[in-house]
Amino acid sequence: MDAFFASVELLRYPQLKGLPLVIGGGRRRETEMFERLRAAYPETDWGPDSLDRIPVDFFPLLRDYVGRGVATTATYAARQFGVGSAMGLMKAARLCPQAILLPVDFDEVRRLSRTFKRVITEIAPVMEDRGVDEVYIDFTEVPGGQREGGRVLARLIQKSIFEATGLTCSIGVAPNKLLAKMASEFNKPNGISIVTPDDLERLIWPLPCRKINGVGPKADARLQSHGIHTIGELAARERDWLVAHFGKSYGAWLHEAAWGRDERPVVTESEPVGLSRETTFERDLHAVHDRAELGAILTRLCEQVAADLQRKGYLARTIGVKLTYVGFSKVTRDLTLDAPTNDAAAIRRAAGLCLKRVDLTRRFRLLGVKSSKLVKPGTAEAARGDQNGPLPKPRDKAHRDERTDLLFPELD
């Protein structure tokens, strides 16, 4: 298989080019930011398209931002100060207070994302969706796909995306998805990189292990503790040694990845595994002192999950909650229902039962509701439990936290 990896660069503010620019915040706070901007400049239409035309001094500075949130992305001018993706905005403000802070408009991002993918599938139909701004493409069967090792087709895709969206796009071309993804990083933004098996030693092996898609901070730290810093050093280890230290599955996969081997196909269709909604509070909340507020938040999250399920046409067999405590430890609790549902009240009841099994004596900063084990209505799977008698009772009682019953009785 020959694969492309293509990712669009979602930054496109021409008048801000070269300035330190940070885009970020959580979804809710981004909406608030837009509202604040609209209130401050009522004569200006703060739609995403108008951002391009607004004078630089209209934009808020990062130093004026107060609250929780992280940077989604940053320009190179801001990165020079040490600001990067996923960094807390308060920390970013200390590093680069003069940076301009822009909210993300998710509706606009989604619209651009759809256009970007439509343009690609019109040229190369075998495309795997990897999120808003990334896709894999199998161009083995695309007419002309092999010309100049794929470079001609990659240029066509870049040009078409720019014409349709005004966005630039980086493309990696390689024999498989693993290498194509790494190749796409070589030449950002708006570049094309071609990696062949012969390039493994020269281009891939000098890279840090962290560049492998699937090696995160934890795995990287463990590799480093064994003196393995580059992909070449990883490739030099025996497979058996990696399996002994990183497990049968992950160890073997590390070995394959270091040698540039990856047999995964480009997957064009997939069903969602779960749907969830979560929110971080403005301030940390407590089950007793903030009972009414928490109850309202829980209900709203359940209604959102129900609406998402209904809109997308799914029923969920399992409902769960997630809490992030002060200090960032997390807990989750799940409950599998007798019959799958997309009803807000049923989801709220299940979520309430889950909440009864967690320690609510500690303050927490985030509450989430998730649905999983999704089925389509009208299928045999969806009917299971409805017609074939009750399913086994969930193992619920054993975990029940008695303190919570006292603290949060109305959650039933």
Added chain:
DNA sequence: TCTGGGGTCCTTATTCTC
């Protein structure tokens, strides 16, 4: 002074069913 929101997949432990 921290650290969003939406996902997927994997591992491990426990329980249930046959």
Added chain:
DNA sequence: TCTGGAGAATAAGGACCC
């Protein structure tokens, strides 16, 4: 009826990704 074992289902947590 009791017991053991295999395998499925459930639950919790964690790593990782965009």
